[in-house]
Amino acid sequence: MLSSLKLLDLMSDRAESIARQWAKDVVRNSKTPYYHAVDQDEIIPQAVEFYQKLSRVYTDKDPFTSIRNFVGKFAEDRFQEGIPLPQALYAIVLMRRHIWLYAEFQAIFITIVEQQQAMDSLTRTILMFDYIAYALTEKYEMLIKNSTKKDKR
Amino acid sequence: MKTFAAKLFDLIELKTEDIAAQWAKDVMKHNRTPSYGSLPEETVIELGVKFYRLFRQMSLSNTPYETAKTFSSDYAEECYEKKIPLQEALYAVILMRRNLWLYADFQGTFMTVLEQYQAVEALNWTILMFDYVSYQITEKYHELIKGDADKKIGFVKMLIKDQPFGEKKSADKILIMFILLLGAVILTYYYHSSLATSTVFTHLFYIPIILASLWWGAKGIFIAVFLGIVILVSHTLFLQGIPFTDDIIRAVMFIVIGVVLSWLMGNVKKMKDIYHNL
Numbered sequence: 148m149l150s151s152l153k154l155l156d157l158m159s160d161r162a163e164s165i166a167r168q169w170a171k172d173v174v175r176n177s178k179t180p181y182y183h184a185v186d187q188d189e190i191i192p193q194a195v196e197f198y199q200k201l202s203r204v205y206t207d208k209d210p211f212t213s214i215r216n217f218v219g220k221f222a223e224d225r226f227q228e229g230i231p232l233p234q235a236l237y238a239i240v241l242m243r244r245h246i247w248l249y250a251e252f253q254a255i256f257i258t259i260v261e262q263q264q265a266m267d268s269l270t271r272t273i274l275m276f277d278y279i280a281y282a283l284t285e286k287y288e289m290l291i292k293n294s295t296k297k298d299k300r
Numbered sequence: 301m302k303t304f305a306a307k308l309f310d311l312i313e314l315k316t317e318d319i320a321a322q323w324a325k326d327v328m329k330h331n332r333t334p335s336y337g338s339l340p341e342e343t344v345i346e347l348g349v350k351f352y353r354l355f356r357q358m359s360l361s362n363t364p365y366e367t368a369k370t371f372s373s374d375y376a377e378e379c380y381e382k383k384i385p386l387q388e389a390l391y392a393v394i395l396m397r398r399n400l401w402l403y404a405d406f407q408g409t410f411m412t413v414l415e416q417y418q419a420v421e422a423l424n425w426t427i428l429m430f431d432y433v434s435y436q437i438t439e440k441y442h443e444l445i446k447g448d449a450d451k452k453i454g455f456v457k458m459l460i461k462d463q464p465f466g467e468k469k470s471a472d473k474i475l476i477m478f479i480l481l482l483g484a485v486i487l488t489y490y491y492h493s494s495l496a497t498s499t500v501f502t503h504l505f506y507i508p509i510i511l512a513s514l515w516w517g518a519k520g521i522f523i524a525v526f527l528g529i530v531i532l533v534s535h536t537l538f539l540q541g542i543p544f545t546d547d548i549i550r551a552v553m554f555i556v557i558g559v560v561l562s563w564l565m566g567n568v569k570k571m572k573d574i575y576h577n578l
Binding site: 231232233236237240247265266269270273280281284285288291294 | 332387420427439
């Protein structure tokens, strides 16, 4: 767990730089066409907030509950903006990819020990994002069901 | 990248059934995938085997994203038919990846320093492939949900379209409405002043009332109010001595129909928003 702290520091200290890289990517990626019409400066704050919140729950003993809370709010906002679930999910995938790309670019894992740390960090990050994907999908499905129910009433 | 991950692919080829069986045990008990618990174990294992075989195929393909499409589509259709919620179907795929990795770890596939380096590369490649599959499954699920919604809402779908009854510019709509209203005023004048009757022709007024509600929603009520006023004023001017009751009822009905249609169109708009969010 401790070995993943390097990545955690990077995520909280450089949230804005990583978010900028992500924004550049998401507005061009073919799997996130909704974002193509969006201004990059508008979406950077949501990614910064996301990275900061994630870095806070990274070392929690039960990160799933905390993730469910903050991702629930994130999903609600994206749903209100009209972003389809597959694209919201892929935008999250890109967020994860950019943490890693940034870490690689900054060369924070060089030595043999650091390679081991890289492996641990990667595993922990993947676990966090697995929870995020689940929480995001669950919330979206709930929001779609709720809006359909309200409409029936 | 694929050279580094070769060890992992060899393992998958040799132990597909074992890894799938291990995954089946996990997914059938996991608290985030309760729907899988009620499926027959053989069915679940078969799903796992199909997936791990696909994973091997993806490793050999130059276009792994395209290779994954058939599997993702079949998997999503199968899960959707079995009424498995999307988040569970996705988490089951996450568990497939995790079990693949656990199996490799358990078998001591990556031990030395060089192998550790290979492990990071293999893990990165694995994640990329799983990202593709997850995206495709979510996309297919939403296609299926939309397809179902299309079947259920049928006629309403036509109203959900941005421009019901053909694409009309705002200026065209105003022109059409103006012509219809002018026709209504002339008809009212003719029937009231020349024929001294108010029967039958007022049914034609429902055409502009319906169109106005479809095009402008709540604002369309003004057309109903306008037509109500037209027949009441005309009655006052040309049908003196004939009781007002029938025309008052007609005018009230115009407004009631206008209000009901506007309310329905408001709901159709909400459905449209939901439909676009799928």
